[in-house]
Amino acid sequence: MHLHHIAGSLDLPDGAEGLDIAGITSDSRAVKPGYLFAALKGEKVDGAAFAGKAVAAGASAVLVGREAVSRLRAELPSGTVVLADEEPRRALALMAAKFYARQPKVMVAVTGTSGKTSVAHFVRQIFQAAGHSAASLGTIGTVTADGQIYGGLTTPDPVALHAELARLTDDGITHAALEASSHGLDQHRLDGVRLDVAGFTNLGRDHMDYHPTIEDYLQAKLRLFRDLLPEGGSVVYDPGEKYTDRIAKIAEERGLRVFTVGQTGKGLRLAGLNPNGASQILRIETERGDYSVSLPLIGHFQVSNALVAAGLAIMAGVNTGTALRALESLKGAPGRLEFAGRKKNGGLVVIDYAHKPDAIDNALAALRPFADGKLSVIVGAGGDRDPGKRPLMGEAAARRADLVIVTDDNPRSEDPALIRKAVLAGAPDAIEIADRAEAIREGIRRLGPGDILCVAGKGHETGQIVKDTILPFSDHMAVAEALAGEGNQ
Numbered sequence: 001m002h003l004h005h006i007a008g009s010l011d012l013p014d015g016a017e018g019l020d021i022a023g024i025t026s027d028s029r030a031v032k033p034g035y036l037f038a039a040l041k042g043e044k045v046d047g048a049a050f051a052g053k054a055v056a057a058g059a060s061a062v063l064v065g066r067e068a069v070s071r072l073r074a075e076l077p078s079g080t081v082v083l084a085d086e087e088p089r090r091a092l093a094l095m096a097a098k099f100y101a102r103q104p105k106v107m108v109a110v111t112g113t114s115g116k117t118s119v120a121h122f123v124r125q126i127f128q129a130a131g132h133s134a135a136s137l138g139t140i141g142t143v144t145a146d147g148q149i150y151g152g153l154t155t156p157d158p159v160a161l162h163a164e165l166a167r168l169t170d171d172g173i174t175h176a177a178l179e180a181s182s183h184g185l186d187q188h189r190l191d192g193v194r195l196d197v198a199g200f201t202n203l204g205r206d207h208m209d210y211h212p213t214i215e216d217y218l219q220a221k222l223r224l225f226r227d228l229l230p231e232g233g234s235v236v237y238d239p240g241e242k243y244t245d246r247i248a249k250i251a252e253e254r255g256l257r258v259f260t261v262g263q264t265g266k267g268l269r270l271a272g273l274n275p276n277g278a279s280q281i282l283r284i285e286t287e288r289g290d291y292s293v294s295l296p297l298i299g300h301f302q303v304s305n306a307l308v309a310a311g312l313a314i315m316a317g318v319n320t321g322t323a324l325r326a327l328e329s330l331k332g333a334p335g336r337l338e339f340a341g342r343k344k345n346g347g348l349v350v351i352d353y354a355h356k357p358d359a360i361d362n363a364l365a366a367l368r369p370f371a372d373g374k375l376s377v378i379v380g381a382g383g384d385r386d387p388g389k390r391p392l393m394g395e396a397a398a399r400r401a402d403l404v405i406v407t408d409d410n411p412r413s414e415d416p417a418l419i420r421k422a423v424l425a426g427a428p429d430a431i432e433i434a435d436r437a438e439a440i441r442e443g444i445r446r447l448g449p450g451d452i453l454c455v456a457g458k459g460h461e462t463g464q465i466v467k468d469t470i471l472p473f474s475d476h477m478a479v480a481e482a483l484a485g486e487g488n489q
């Protein structure tokens with residue numbers, strides 16, 4: 001594709017318009033002949049340091065921040081086209097969008113500390129129930145009616161994202177729901193996506209290693225509403241959630257349409273909520289009439305997630321009745337309060353991806369009413385991620401559960417004993433078992449009739465990251481093996 005087709009508002013040197021660009025990447029190691037290399041300043045290194053390598057590997061154009069342009073023009077072989085932008089990450093995202101040039105016709109995105117994967121998963125199911133070919137993209141990868149492809153990041157880098165959106169479009173996908181992580185928003189990964197509706201779940205503590213303050217974290221989330229959603233777009237949130245006044249203000253300033261949900265919501269007002277076995281009966285008032293919906297999921301937070309999802313689908317064009325009826329057959333996202341097995345004596349094991357204080361609090365609160373006996377939890381924190389949340393996770397576990405077992409999550413580069421120690425600071429009476437499989441076996445060994453064990457933190461994950469290696473590990477497998485060891489199925 002010719003450079004001028006993807007360059008947007010970037011200044012092109014004379015004669016560069018017709019340069020044929022074979023591909024785009026921000027990783028010098030992935031450059032092939034004819035590629036455009038985006039040299040980005042990162043958390044660890046400055047991509048500009050690899051521009052020479054990229055050109056040696058065949059890159060014919062380099063995109064760089066303005067501050068490095070004269071240096072690179074002098075350093076790189078003559079003939080290399082060097083493009084500059086104030087925000088090279090944003091420029092890269094816009095270029096990737098133009099390079100791949102197609103995305104599903106209708107797209108919604110959801111941000112928030114917790115619930116993004118669940119909401120995206122629900123929106124896809126609602127779109128499908130409405131007869132659309134739909135996909136969701138996020139932490140658990142790309143999901144369509146044909147299956148799931150695991151990605152890695154919650155919000156993929158822009159080149160991977162647009163390549164994926166193009167592939168989905170070619171496969172006939174017309175509707176998609178996307179998770180917008182704060183890292184993704186902050187790093188402009190989504191800036192080239194054309195969105196119709198944007199949703200917000202909630203804001204709690206997370207990623208305080210990356211964002212210096214809660215305000216900075218919130219500002220990253222607000223980019224979705226302030227910078228990414230185009231004029232004429234719609235926003236969906238529960239006004240009962242903290243910080244949503246900030247979204248309301250942006251929506252008012254920008255003239256965006258607002259659809260609110262929840263107890264004080266106007267679009268979908270939750271007028272009643274009653275548990276009914278493993279379901280919840282919601283009474284929902286709407287402008288189109290009142291509905292009684294049996295949501296086949298437990299936990300108040302799944303009600304919030306389901307309402308935000310329905311709001312997103314409705315603002316994206318799905319009929320209100322169709323969206324609400326679809327809630328009656330929703331399936332939870334893998335590893336989110338997922339039933340993982342039962343001991344012969346009736347004790348129940350649940351797997352949940354809670355790896356933040358609020359998520360642990362909510363997941364255990366959701367399970368408590370179903371525990372006739374004791375509620376226990378296996379908890380650990382990931383290494384190289386927000387250390388401040390560790391004691392708070394321990395504290396939430398100790399407050400909500402009768403028994404806490406502290407174990408390893410993904411230690412990454414850190415000493416796992418120190419991570420456990422930090423979690424134990426909030427849960428001083430907990431049992432400490434470093435080996436996660438052993439912790440799961442012990443939790444199951446102690447499970448009595450009527451008890452529930454929640455294995456928290458890793459949800460759908462299939463590996464344990466220790467230093468630079470990913471060891472095969474799945475909570476699902478570990479639970480199945482432990483139950484089999486107890487003589488159960």
Ligand SMILES: CC(=O)N[C@H]1[C@@H](OP(=O)(O)OP(=O)(O)OC[C@H]2O[C@@H](n3ccc(=O)[nH]c3=O)[C@H](O)[C@@H]2O)O[C@H](CO)[C@@H](O)[C@@H]1O[C@H](C)C(=O)N[C@@H](C)C(=O)N[C@H](CCC(=O)O)C(=O)O
Binds near residue numbers: 042152
């Ligand atoms: C901290 C963080 O978010 N880092 C992301 C960021 O990397 P970076 O640009 O800071 O990387 P860097 O290592 O400093 O390198 C700078 C540049 O030099 C380039 N480089 C580097 C080495 C080389 O030999 N050649 C080369 O060209 C790199 O490709 C990069 O462009 O941009 C990369 C491309 O988009 C991401 O892959 C990378 O995600 C890393 C792997 C990561 O672990 N991110 C996590 C924290 C993350 O993003 N999580 C969120 C939130 C999850 C949640 O919801 O809780 C997510 O969306 O998944």
Ligand SMILES: Nc1ncnc2c1ncn2[C@@H]1O[C@H](COP(=O)(O)OP(=O)(O)OP(=O)(O)O)[C@@H](O)[C@H]1O
Binds near residue numbers: 305337352355362
């Ligand atoms: N609306 C919610 N409010 C509070 N906690 C929630 C909510 N939804 C889900 N959770 C909890 O958070 C965990 C993760 O949920 P989910 O994967 O849907 O969120 P996420 O925002 O995508 O998380 P991540 O950023 O880690 O990908 C769940 O397993 C559950 O414990």
Ligand SMILES: N[C@H](CCC[C@H](N)C(=O)O)C(=O)O
Binds near residue numbers: 154355381383385458
């Ligand atoms: N998307 C999350 C995943 C955390 C999962 C948990 N198992 C951990 O390793 O902390 C993050 O990167 O913060």
Ligand SMILES: [Mg+2]
Binds near residue numbers: 116117118139179
């Ligand atoms: Mg997610």
